[in-house]
Amino acid sequence: MASKVIMPKLSPTMEEGQIARWLKKEGDKVSMGEPLAEIDTDKATMEMQALSEGVLRKIIVQEGESAPLGQLIAIVGAPDEDIASLLNEAPAKQAAPAQQPAPTPSEAPAPRPVAEGNGRQLQQAEPVTSSGRIIVSPLAARMAAEAGLDLRSLQGSGPGGRIVKKDIEQALSQPKPAATAGYPRAVEPARFQPAAVATASPYRDEPATEIRRTIARRLVTSLGPVPHFFLTSEIEMDRAAEMRKGINALDPDLKISINDIIIKVTAAALIQHPAVNASFQDKFIRYYEHADIGVAVAIEDGLITPVIRSADQKSLSEIATEVRELAERARSRKLKPEEYTGATFSISNLGMFGIDEFTAVINPPEGGILAIGAMTPRPVVRENEVVVRQMMRVTMSCDHRVIDGATGAKFLQTFKKILENPLYLVV
Amino acid sequence: MQTITIREALNQAIREELARDEKVFLMGEEVAAYQGAYKVTKGLLDEFGPKRVIDTPITELGFAGLGVGAAMVGLRPIVEFMTFNFSILATDQIINSAAKMLYMSGGQYKIPIVFRGPGGSAFQVSSQHSQAIESWYAYFPGIKVVMPSTAADAKGLLKSAIRDDDPVIFIEQERMYGNKGEVPDDPDFTIPLGVADIKREGKDVTIVARSLMVPLALKAAETLEQQGVSCEVIDPRTIRPLDIDTIVESVKKTNRVVLAEESHPFCGVNAEISTQIMERAFDYLDAPIKRVSGADVPMPYAKNLENLAVPNVDKIVAAVREVAYLD
Numbered sequence: 001m002a003s004k005v006i007m008p009k010l011s012p013t014m015e016e017g018q019i020a021r022w023l024k025k026e027g028d029k030v031s032m033g034e035p036l037a038e039i040d041t042d043k044a045t046m047e048m049q050a051l052s053e054g055v056l057r058k059i060i061v062q063e064g065e066s067a068p069l070g071q072l073i074a075i076v077g078a079p080d081e082d083i084a085s086l087l088n089e090a091p092a093k094q095a096a097p098a099q100q101p102a103p104t105p106s107e108a109p110a111p112r113p114v115a116e117g118n119g120r121q122l123q124q125a126e127p128v129t130s131s132g133r134i135i136v137s138p139l140a141a142r143m144a145a146e147a148g149l150d151l152r153s154l155q156g157s158g159p160g161g162r163i164v165k166k167d168i169e170q171a172l173s174q175p176k177p178a179a180t181a182g183y184p185r186a187v188e189p190a191r192f193q194p195a196a197v198a199t200a201s202p203y204r205d206e207p208a209t210e211i212r213r214t215i216a217r218r219l220v221t222s223l224g225p226v227p228h229f230f231l232t233s234e235i236e237m238d239r240a241a242e243m244r245k246g247i248n249a250l251d252p253d254l255k256i257s258i259n260d261i262i263i264k265v266t267a268a269a270l271i272q273h274p275a276v277n278a279s280f281q282d283k284f285i286r287y288y289e290h291a292d293i294g295v296a297v298a299i300e301d302g303l304i305t306p307v308i309r310s311a312d313q314k315s316l317s318e319i320a321t322e323v324r325e326l327a328e329r330a331r332s333r334k335l336k337p338e339e340y341t342g343a344t345f346s347i348s349n350l351g352m353f354g355i356d357e358f359t360a361v362i363n364p365p366e367g368g369i370l371a372i373g374a375m376t377p378r379p380v381v382r383e384n385e386v387v388v389r390q391m392m393r394v395t396m397s398c399d400h401r402v403i404d405g406a407t408g409a410k411f412l413q414t415f416k417k418i419l420e421n422p423l424y425l426v427v
Numbered sequence: 428m429q430t431i432t433i434r435e436a437l438n439q440a441i442r443e444e445l446a447r448d449e450k451v452f453l454m455g456e457e458v459a460a461y462q463g464a465y466k467v468t469k470g471l472l473d474e475f476g477p478k479r480v481i482d483t484p485i486t487e488l489g490f491a492g493l494g495v496g497a498a499m500v501g502l503r504p505i506v507e508f509m510t511f512n513f514s515i516l517a518t519d520q521i522i523n524s525a526a527k528m529l530y531m532s533g534g535q536y537k538i539p540i541v542f543r544g545p546g547g548s549a550f551q552v553s554s555q556h557s558q559a560i561e562s563w564y565a566y567f568p569g570i571k572v573v574m575p576s577t578a579a580d581a582k583g584l585l586k587s588a589i590r591d592d593d594p595v596i597f598i599e600q601e602r603m604y605g606n607k608g609e610v611p612d613d614p615d616f617t618i619p620l621g622v623a624d625i626k627r628e629g630k631d632v633t634i635v636a637r638s639l640m641v642p643l644a645l646k647a648a649e650t651l652e653q654q655g656v657s658c659e660v661i662d663p664r665t666i667r668p669l670d671i672d673t674i675v676e677s678v679k680k681t682n683r684v685v686l687a688e689e690s691h692p693f694c695g696v697n698a699e700i701s702t703q704i705m706e707r708a709f710d711y712l713d714a715p716i717k718r719v720s721g722a723d724v725p726m727p728y729a730k731n732l733e734n735l736a737v738p739n740v741d742k743i744v745a746a747v748r749e750v751a752y753l754d
Contacts, residue, residue, distance in 0.1 A: 032707070033707070051710060137712060137713045137714060138709050138710050138711070138712045138713075139682050139710065139711050139712055139713040140713060141710075142710045142711075157752070158714070158752050159752075164713050164714065164752060165682060165713040166752070
């Protein structure tokens, strides 16, 4: 029977792997335990061994390409076997970095599949997580990896909480609940647990929601491995505000916001500074042709960044309409994965909360993010006179692996220039 | 198809091979005039005469060495140990001569010899006469080790062992000589060495058992079937070379393994099988491999203690339930 070769977990922290070299060609005989490929993990180049016998029928992920854990990367089977059904499971082809001058951002790594929470009881013993180590049978671990199931979301039924085959089968047979359903809400005081130490505060444990865990995982992959540095600039917003007023006067239905203008200006500045519209990919740096701007939107128990694709090519009114529509669907949790992944750069705006200035965490693999503060009237010196201007502070977080200080500064200079004189958008 | 005891099956195998090939001869303590301590060699002296069926003195090292010498010059000896406990005296000839001769002579001397006799536990014969020492011999490269569990396997494997050009340790089980089974009539019926037999097919748990443990494992499988657990029972039949492929294939299907053996657990054959399963099918295991072995003590004489020291059906059932996460 033909069997799937999946991207194996070759290091404890590995999330995806890149095929460094296939050691077998399509059509080569493969025996169990024989090295099949060399895989670059986040740590090292490791050999992947064949787990079945037969002939290497199909290589799905080519040398130089990456795949997340558990993704189908090749098929091993008998020489004349029909593998069509297995081939159908292969994800849409990913772009190889070298040959494709304009990889579209939608081809950026797909979000890792994450299992749904299983509504764990609060008081239930959790040997699995309390020790920080997941106890799982080798078979169950492999089944979970193949199914893209997050072991942390499972309760093991074996001795000591060991996750066994039965638990995986059960998890896979359960229909996935709708994304909006059943997040536990704040609980009644009765459910607070007394702390072990008498004087310590009582507490309650609530299961971390899927989105909370995803946010946590994504962010620690950022501030940990991504070397951030920050650049702050103060921008005079009077002309931008005037322009906004002017446009909205033309057509009150447009409802252009300052944020829409910032998106447009960011995109324009990114196109002038391609070095900033880039992402560090370990073996190579990926430069994007278009500016796909992720816009952070706060939603209940989290945040999400819907993406305005090719914002550099869209009109302000198109951007405004799209942002409104995406934000609305973000709040009702109706965004599709391709609508909130694969931005080339992001904007986070906390101005509406009266925040003057802050720093934002980069959303990998993007190269940077702009943190936008509130627009407030401030006394400034113009031609030796103190005047009042609408001022706004922006802080850019840069991934130093791809953006250097001067590179970031020049981008921010352009951003400031255009935003202070939005007529640059039309010249 | 005839239904005969393992004793009769072994007798047939020796008789047929003595008749088929005049180079084959039999020697050992009491094999001729007394017709064997366990009557395996009944009638052979009458049929083949004292040149082919030879009584030896009580000198295990001596007649084992005689056998190795005879094999070096082209004969095919069958050497009976009254029990394998006495083979301990002959280990220098078995291990240092028989097992290594082909290698150390650069391939000039084949040693086509069979050392056979009963091993394992018997009925209240105590520590020195109730030992399963297959792991000793299986340890050494150069010897094959065979342990049949049915009449058909006994006949087919012994014939193959006699025809084999390498030294073969052929361990029968004293408690099983009277067990009956169907055996093909064909005088050329043989079973190749190194091939395991699936004694019962199942899908939930693989039980690997040899010799005396096979009928116990099959009984355990019946009991477990009624409890909703489907067991596959595999008899390796040959300990070395071991047919690990058949075992691994089964484990890949069932994901759980119980290894049953009469011998002591420490450095036993099942320790080796367990490691090989782990090396080759780690990702298919849903539970730790479980061994059921004889007690790690010299065999007691007292009946009640002897019963406790030897694995039984209940112990195998309990082990299967444990790896199936039923208890």
